[in-house]
Amino acid sequence: MTNKTNVPEAKSAMNRFKMEVASELGVNLKDGYNGELTSREAGSVGGGMVKKMIEAQERSMAGQQ
DSSP states (O other), X not given: OOOOOSSGGXXXXXXXXXXXXXXXXXXXXXXXXXTTSOHHHHHXXXXXXXXXXXXXXXXXXXXXX
8 A cells, every 4th residue: 555645736635634634633643754653543543534535525425416
């Protein structure tokens, strides 16, 4: 698995989104290397991002019907 953004133009927005989710969860995420994070902390940020993206897509789909 790579840490590559599929849409390069979205990279900065995804980084802002990641920092926003980390802040909401109380995870001390910083720019650059975050090797001191536990697996639980890192996973909670990724899981939080996925949850928010699914919610946004569901809202979008509900509005299109």
